[in-house]
Amino acid sequence: MSSSFRKIDYSLRPAKYAERKMLVDVLRRLTPFQAVEDYCYIGFGSVWFSDFILFHRMLGINKMISIEQAETARARFEENRPFNINIEFGNSSTVLPSLDWSERVIVWLDYDDPLEPEMLQDVRSIANRARSGSVLAVSLQCVKAPSYVDYERDMDEGKMTAIERFRQTFGRERVPDDARDDDLTGWPYGTLSRKMLINEIELALAERNLSSNTNLKFKAICEIEYRDDARMCTLVGAFVEDDENERLEACAFQRLDFMPANQRPIRIEMPKLTIRELRKIEQQLPKPAERELELGSIPASDAEKFSRMYRYLPNFAVMEI
Incomplete structure (x- = not known):
């Protein structure tokens, strides 16, 4: 490591x-x-x-x-x-x-x-x-698993699959039987x-x-x-x-x-919003379930990301000289 x-x-x-x-x-x-x-x-x-x-x-x-x-x-x-x-x-x-x-x-x-x-x-x-x-x-x-990287670098036509290399690294008993190259x-x-x-x-x-x-x-x-x-x-x-x-x-x-x-896994996704847009959404939170956010031109997908995670995201401020 x-x-x-x-x-x-x-x-x-x-x-x-x-x-x-x-x-x-x-x-x-x-x-x-x-x-x-x-x-x-x-x-x-x-x-x-x-x-x-x-x-x-x-x-x-x-x-x-x-x-x-x-x-x-x-x-x-x-x-x-x-x-x-x-x-x-x-x-x-x-x-x-x-x-x-x-x-x-x-x-x-x-x-x-x-x-x-x-x-x-x-x-x-x-x-x-x-x-x-x-x-x-x-x-x-x-x-990407190191075994997959090795597989991509190997130019041999009869090369071992990425998942077989992975099984060799960890032991067959540790890798699920249904695991495939795409899982790496x-x-x-x-x-x-x-x-x-x-x-x-x-x-x-x-x-x-x-x-x-x-x-x-x-x-x-x-x-x-x-x-x-x-x-x-x-x-x-x-x-x-x-x-x-x-x-x-x-x-x-x-x-x-x-x-x-x-x-399902919790996916932390950072919204791509301006400081002004963040403040506009923040003023409406926490939001009652029956109420829709007033977004104007703010992309709905980014507003949703922010609404789910706003309590945990860092606060940013821009200081101009």
């Missing part, structure tokens, strides 16, 4: 910003399990620590652990650390098993790369250890990646439940898709024991206004 902080300015990703704020609203609803501020947050802070800052300020979470792979940039991480965050240097596959899993945690494995076998090992490691009431979010890039690019690739993550988690939980006489399950909360520079997808779910299912139901995640009624 690459040191993405050297090439991506996270402060300039509006859809990512919206995703973070949506996650805040999801996490606020965990109180049937315990006070959110008493959770431990584990993530990849990078040099911006954007999610750490937001979760501390908005949720009051104090115990935070950032896993950083780039040990050669240790001084830079330390200098940019905004709060008393514990930074663990090393690969996530090594650091995750060494952490204390006796308390409930919120883990966000916010990768910038496409799905890799090591990522499946990370979610398996968490599924083997997380307490009931813990939350796991995993974000992945879903532009774009949003279908995101869907396939999320399926494989869930399958890996469920397999780990089946083994854990058998050996420890527990009945822990992974319940998906939502799936998110967005695009700033690259297509990205996120899976969010909770680990829950059978005897705590009522607590999960009491969280009422489905009442969040950005949750689709049909359980």
